[in-house]
Amino acid sequence: MNYKQLIRLLEDFKENRITQEDALAGLKNLPYEDLEFARIDHHREMRKGFPEVIFGPGKTPGQIIEIVKAMYRNGTNILITRTESQVFEMLKQTYAGVEFHERSRTITIHTRKEITGKGDILVISAGTADIPVAEEALVTADLFGNRTCSLYDVGVAGLHRLLLEREKLASARVIIVAAGMEGALPSVVAGLVAAPVIAVPTSVGYGSHFGGVAPLLSMLNSCSGLAVVNIDNGFGAGQLASTINHL
Secondary structure, eight states: OOOOHHHHHHHHHHSSSSOOHHHHHHHTTOOOOESSEEEEEEHHHHHHHSSOOOEOTSHHHHHHHHHHHHHTTTTTTTTESSOOHHHHHHTTTTTTEEETTTTTEEEEOOSSOOOSSSSSSEEESSSSSGGHHHHHHHHHHHHOEEEEEEEEEEEGTTTHHHTTTTTHHHHOSEEEEETTTOHHHHHHEEEEEESSSSEEOOOOOOGGGGGGGHHHHHHOOOOHHHHHHOOOOOHHHHHHHHHHTOO
């Protein structure tokens, strides 16, 4: 239940459009709903501005389905990260609006779709291999009510590809840059724009890349001024970008 639905519920009760029992039934799961294996934080959207998200790994398909049911009943937009097509096949039998985003391995269900962010969030990938992480950020930002656009495969090995997109860079309110290898692209982008830049190191690279540690350290030591999230954390970047875009 989001805050608009809560206000509507209270107004319906005040105007005698619903009974006391109906009002209590709507409120009983606040601030959370206990499913024994999970406690669904229905208050999160009212408290933080974005709903709880389902992290797929470590959960059985059955557990994910039960969590989705609880969230859907409360009118929450639903995002499942790091999941598989098997879960999508099960969900699409019940939910008409369910989408499987294959590149990012995410599933979304929009119970409502409205743009509440103030500007555009631009998601950039240094290389094609970084796109899955970039897509996770883009899907997250989109679900949280933002206009999103993307710019893929514009890494520093061919910097002219990025410089030809200066207009798109300048028009974004927040920029997310996913990069592996040496992780140089976020610093370059941050040096070109006034908007906040969120860097996402990816686990794409050769041996001394250390599974994303090398670009992580490069980004943390940038002189351009970056926010840096954890390795492959596209979701975290999308959530942070959405928070900034709603300020």
